[in-house]
Structures are given as structure tokens and as C-alpha cells.
Amino acid sequence: MAVSTTDETSAGLTAPSGTAISLRGLSKHFGEVRAVDDVDLDIADGEFFSMLGPSGSGKTTVLRLVAGFEQATSGTIELAGEDVTSRAPFDRDVNTVFQDYALFPHMSVLDNVAYGLRVRGVKKSVRRRQAEEALGTVQLAHLADRSPGQLSGGQRQRVALARSIVVQPKVLLLDEPLGALDLKLREQMQVELKQLQRNLGITFVFVTHDQEEALTLSDRVAVFSEGKIVQLGTPQEIYETPTSEYVASFVGTSNIFDSATSQRLLGRDGTHALRPEKISISASGTSTRSGGAGVVRAEGVISESIYLGTGHRIHVLLDDGTRLVVLEQSTGAQAQREQRGEKVVASWSLDDLVPLT
Amino acid sequence: MILGAGVKRILATLTALTLLVMYLPLMLVVLNSFNTSRSFAWPPSGLTLEWWRRAWSSDGAREAVMTSVQVALASTAIALVLGTLMSLALQRYSFFGKNSVNLLVILPIALPGIVTGIALNNAFRGVMGIQLGLLTVIVAHATFCIVTVFNNVQARLRRMGGSFEEASADLGAGVWTTFRLVTFPQLRSALLAGGLLAFALSFDEIIVTTFTAGAGTTTLPIWILNNLFRPNQAPIVNVVAVVLILLSIVPIWIAQKISGDAEGVR
Numbered sequence: 001m002a003v004s005t006t007d008e009t010s011a012g013l014t015a016p017s018g019t020a021i022s023l024r025g026l027s028k029h030f031g032e033v034r035a036v037d038d039v040d041l042d043i044a045d046g047e048f049f050s051m052l053g054p055s056g057s058g059k060t061t062v063l064r065l066v067a068g069f070e071q072a073t074s075g076t077i078e079l080a081g082e083d084v085t086s087r088a089p090f091d092r093d094v095n096t097v098f099q100d101y102a103l104f105p106h107m108s109v110l111d112n113v114a115y116g117l118r119v120r121g122v123k124k125s126v127r128r129r130q131a132e133e134a135l136g137t138v139q140l141a142h143l144a145d146r147s148p149g150q151l152s153g154g155q156r157q158r159v160a161l162a163r164s165i166v167v168q169p170k171v172l173l174l175d176e177p178l179g180a181l182d183l184k185l186r187e188q189m190q191v192e193l194k195q196l197q198r199n200l201g202i203t204f205v206f207v208t209h210d211q212e213e214a215l216t217l218s219d220r221v222a223v224f225s226e227g228k229i230v231q232l233g234t235p236q237e238i239y240e241t242p243t244s245e246y247v248a249s250f251v252g253t254s255n256i257f258d259s260a261t262s263q264r265l266l267g268r269d270g271t272h273a274l275r276p277e278k279i280s281i282s283a284s285g286t287s288t289r290s291g292g293a294g295v296v297r298a299e300g301v302i303s304e305s306i307y308l309g310t311g312h313r314i315h316v317l318l319d320d321g322t323r324l325v326v327l328e329q330s331t332g333a334q335a336q337r338e339q340r341g342e343k344v345v346a347s348w349s350l351d352d353l354v355p356l357t
Numbered sequence: 358m359i360l361g362a363g364v365k366r367i368l369a370t371l372t373a374l375t376l377l378v379m380y381l382p383l384m385l386v387v388l389n390s391f392n393t394s395r396s397f398a399w400p401p402s403g404l405t406l407e408w409w410r411r412a413w414s415s416d417g418a419r420e421a422v423m424t425s426v427q428v429a430l431a432s433t434a435i436a437l438v439l440g441t442l443m444s445l446a447l448q449r450y451s452f453f454g455k456n457s458v459n460l461l462v463i464l465p466i467a468l469p470g471i472v473t474g475i476a477l478n479n480a481f482r483g484v485m486g487i488q489l490g491l492l493t494v495i496v497a498h499a500t501f502c503i504v505t506v507f508n509n510v511q512a513r514l515r516r517m518g519g520s521f522e523e524a525s526a527d528l529g530a531g532v533w534t535t536f537r538l539v540t541f542p543q544l545r546s547a548l549l550a551g552g553l554l555a556f557a558l559s560f561d562e563i564i565v566t567t568f569t570a571g572a573g574t575t576t577l578p579i580w581i582l583n584n585l586f587r588p589n590q591a592p593i594v595n596v597v598a599v600v601l602i603l604l605s606i607v608p609i610w611i612a613q614k615i616s617g618d619a620e621g622v623r
Binding site: 067068089098105116120163164 | 518520
């Protein structure tokens with residue numbers, strides 16, 4: 001789990017390849033529950049790093065440990081090479097954007113944003129100007145005098161962001177910051193977050209249970225389960241080559257072939273995963289493509305066909321009893337071809353199979 | 358739920374009766390403070406301000422009011438500080454014996470006043486060897502005043518959640534700065550409501566006071582009890598009672614308004 005310099009072409013900045021956060025053997029127990037269980041992790045400077053997992057997987061606890069809201073049961077936390085394991089939150093050069101935003105209700109938007117500067121003893125005129133600048137960065141300069149209660153969810157989200165970046169932290173921790181927003185707004189904020197991170201060049205550690213969000217935003221993703229990191233890699237690695245059944249089914253949808261099915265269908269040992277979009281189906285008998293080398297063909301019946309707008313999700317019951325999920329993109333050519341009960345041939349390339357451990 | 362006309366009428370009558378039983382005696386006290394008859398004859402033979410004038414110049418009554426105000430202010434002040442600290446400890450931190458402490462803090466308000474009174478009396482005189490006086494009354498009152506502050510503040514803290522304080526610490530504020538800039542401003546109305554309730558509780562307390570006040574310390578309720586059956590003083594007692602009614606209604610009304618407003622804002 002060494003520091004991997006990500007080879008993302010889009011990252012138009014040359015981040016110094018130092019280590020922003022380094023966790024060693026980090027554990028947090030709540031009574032009998034091991035919320036975080038012996039986690040080792042290095043996050044590079046300027047990286048957009050996501051921690052992905054269902055609720056209760058320990059990702060938020062890791063974030064709270066890094067921020068200093070929880071005391072580690074064991075292990076160490078280093079920020080920029082400095083051990084901060086037992087330091088108070090106000091003694092750590094990280095800032096958090098909270099899931100519920102935690103804007104102070106008795107202060108105006110501007111005072112909220114200026115708060116971090118105020119407690120650092122920055123002069124009133126200076127902190128006012130810097131807070132206004134930060135509000136400008138999130139396009140909310142015109143709402144400076146409002147109170148947080150008068151803002152919409154998306155606006156509060158931006159104020160919370162502005163409040164965190166105004167103190168210029170080296171690392172920004174984001175705890176499901178988009179969870180409370182509706183879909184349209186969330187997609188818009190994702191783009192803005194990514195741009196903000198690129199412009200500021202600071203490390204983002206992003207906690208989410210939304211796999212799509214993690215894949216689209218991040219340089220690297222850590223998938224959490226039961227307090228442990230089960231896989232760490234670039235979004236592409238996580239999606240294309242999941243190493244476990246857990247990751248294969250949590251990140252996107254997968255057809256999982258257990259060892260018996262693999263043996264029967266593929267003639268291979270072990271468990272395998274296959275993404276729904278890697279399978280193509282054609283009407284039985286009218287197959288245009290004869291199965292070449294390395295192509296698996298299996299006959300079955302369509303048990304369900306769901307229209308998705310961008311395509312169809314088709315459930316196929318193969319003759320041997322295996323259930324398949326197939327994702328077919330709309331190309332316009334095929335007009336309402338797939339019907340329930342229709343006999344079809346499903347085919348896929350052996351190369352697209354991902355062996356799981 | 359829709360009620361029939363008959364049910365509505367019965368409920369309205371019951372409500373009116375209840376309110377009448379509760380408030381008619383109070384109005385009688387107000388009226389009697391202007392009654393010319395020394396024995397409160399009914400109907401009043403005439404109206405006079407004589408009792409109000411005499412009450413105003415009565416040294417005993419004035420001193421009693423002053424004593425009560427002193428006691429109420431001091432015990433409320435103690436309650437505000439200790440009650441707030443305790444609710445912060447119990448709401449924001451976890452420690453061994455937390456639940457027991459929680460129960461022990463609330464208990465004094467449920468305990469019969471007579472028990473508290475005897476217990477404190479014994480402790481002050483017997484064990485600690487302290488002379489009963491103003492100080493002992495203040496301490497005794499503080500024991501139950503703390504509860505009203507504690508309850509108000511704790512309810513507010515629970516509703517606030519912990520993330521404001523975490524956000525403040527996250528942005529670089531130390532513990533004291535966080536309390537001053539974030540926690541306290543949000544507790545203000547809860548403190549005011551709790552403090553006013555505590556003041557009102559202390560101001561008309563008589564049982565615990567009886568056991569913890571020395572001979573020289575006369576709070577208003579005790580003065581009233583002492584003077585009610587003296588024919589000379591009885592009309593003045595009525596006047597003092599009216600003043601007390603006003604003094605206790607106002608804080609309660611303000612407290613209710615504040616907590617009502619705070620409810621609406623959030």
C-alpha cells in the first residue's frame with residue numbers, strides 16, 4: 001500500500017509527491033465493536049481520495065479519527081509526517097465538511113465563514129475580506145448577510161465548504177457532503193468539488209456510500225467493509241478488477257459465478273465476476289456472431305426487461321438455472337426487441353471475466 | 358378528531374369550572390387587598406388603598422422581600438453555573454457512573470421538601486456545625502434550582518447535537534472559545550428560561566426554608582405564614598400576596614414565551 005502517484009491525465013497540477021496522511025495499524029473499538037480494525041493507509045499530497053463503503057463499514061470513523069473527534073484505540077495518525085494521534089482537533093491542520101454542514105445558526109453566513117480566521121486572531125477587516133473571497137469561490141458572495149436558516153441545502157453545502165477552505169488547510173475531510181442533496185444538485189456539486197480540489201491543490205478525503213460518486217471524483221478509492229480496507233486502487237482498478245465478491249457487487253453490479261457455476265459454464269476453477277455490460281444477447285437461432293475462440297455462449301430465457309432510458313437491464317434465466325443480469329445500451333437500432341419469455345443466447349468474452357479471491 | 362356538539366359543551370363547562378376554581382380565590386385575594394373590612398367581610402363594604410400604604414411602610418414586609426430576592430438571586434446564580442456545567446458533562450462526555458449522576462442530579466426536585474429540609478438541617482447544624490442563616494437557605498434552594506437549569510440546558514444540548522462544537526474545534530477554536538462563541542450563544546434562551554424558573558421556585562419556597570433558615574432570616578413566604586393570623590397584619594398579607602402573584606406570573610410568562618420562541622425558530 002505504498003504511495004501511488006496516480007497517472008490520471010486530467011490532473012493538471014504537479015502535486016508534490018509527499019504524503020499528506022499516513023495511517024498505521026489504526027484501530028477504534030466501541031466496546032466490543034471494532035469500528036476500525038487495523039487500517040494502514042497513505043494518502044498523497046493533492047490527491048482526491050475516496051473512502052467508499054456501506055454505513056457501519058468504518059469509513060466515517062476513520063475520518064473522525066483523522067479530524068481528532070475520536071481517540072484511536074491503537075495505531076498512529078501522521079499528517080505531513082507529523083504524529084498527531086493524540087492531538088486535539090484544533091491542533092490539527094485538517095478541516096472537515098460535515099454531513100449536516102454544522103453551520104452556526106446564530107451567525108450570519110459571512111461570520112460563519114470568517115469563524116476559523118476569528119479564532120486565529122485575524123484582524124476583522126482582513127478576515128472579512130478573506131471570507132468574502134472564499135464565498136466568491138463558491139459563488140455565494142451575494143448571500144453573505146443571510147443567516148444559515150435562510151439558505152437552501154445546496155447553498156449551505158457551499159457555505160460549509162467556504163468555511164473550511166478559508167483557513168487554507170492542507171487536507172480537507174468531507175463526510176458524505178452531498179448525501180442530503182437531490183440528484184441534479186449532487187451531480188452539479190460533484191463537478192464543482194472536483195474543480196475546487198484541482199484549483200486549490202489540497203488533499204481531499206471524501207467519505208461516501210455512493211459508488212458512482214467515488215468512481216467519478218477520485219484519484220484513488222479505498223473500499224471499506226467491517227472496519228477494514230478490502231481494496232485500494234484507482235477507480236478503474238476497483239471497477240474493472242475487483243478482487244473480492246464484496247467489491248464486485250458493492251461497486252456497480254456484477255454477475256457472480258461461484259466455483260460450481262464457473263466450472264460448468266466456463267470450464268474454470270474459482271469464483272468469477274462479470275459486469276452486465278460485458279454480456280451481449282441475441283435472439284435464439286438468429287445469431288449473427290458465431291462463437292469464436294474465447295467466447296462463451298449460453299442459451300436462456302428473458303425473465304425481465306427493464307427500460308432505463310439509456311438502455312435496458314435484462315434478466316436472463318439460463319437453461320442451467322443460472323441467473324444473469326445484462327445491461328444493453330440503446331443504440332436506436334434495436335427496437336423493443338427483447339421481450340419477457342423470449343429465448344435468447346447470451347455471450348461474453350472470457351477476457352472480461354474477473355477472477356475473485 | 359371531530360367532537361359532537363354535546364361533548365363540546367360538556368368539555369367547555371368543565372374547563373370553565375376548573376379555571377374558576379383555580380382563579381377565583383386569587384381574584385378574591387386581589388380584591389381583599391382593597392377591602393375596607395379588616396375581617397374580609399363579603400361583599401366588601403368599601404375599597405381603600407390603606408393596606409397598600411401600610412404594606413409599603415411595613416419594615417417586616419420590606420425586609421422579607423429583600424431577603425427573598427437575595428436568596429433567589431444567589432441560588433439562581435449558583436444553579437446557572439453548576440447546572441450548565443453538569444448538563445455539559447452529562448450530555449457531551451461519557452464517564453463511569455454517568456447514569457447514576459444523572460439521576461442524582463434530578464432527584465432533589467422529586468424528593469419531598471420536608472425530607473430535603475430535615476436532611477439539610479441535620480447536616481448543616483449537626484455534621485458541619487454551620488449556623489443557620491442566609492447562606493444555608495441559599496445552598497438549600499440551590500439544590501433544587503439546579504434541576505430546572507439542568508433540565509432546560511440538557512434539553513437544548515440534546516437538540517443541538519454535538520456537531521457545532523466539533524465544527525468549532527475543527528476550525529481551530531479551543532474548548533473555552535468554543536463555549537464562548539458557539540455553545541453559550543445557543544444556550545442563552547435555555548439559561549434564561551431555566552434561571553427564571555429557578556428564581557420563581559426559590560422565591561416562594563417555604564418548607565425547605567423553614568428548616569434551613571435561622572431565627573434572623575425571614576423570607577417572604579415565612580413572613581406571610583407568621584403574619585397571616587395576626588388580625589393587625591392580615592390585610593397587609595393580602596397586599597403582599599398580590600405582589601407575589603405578579604412577581605411569579607411575570608417570570609413564568611417570560612420563560613414560557615422564550616422557550617416557545619426558541620421552539621419556533623428551530
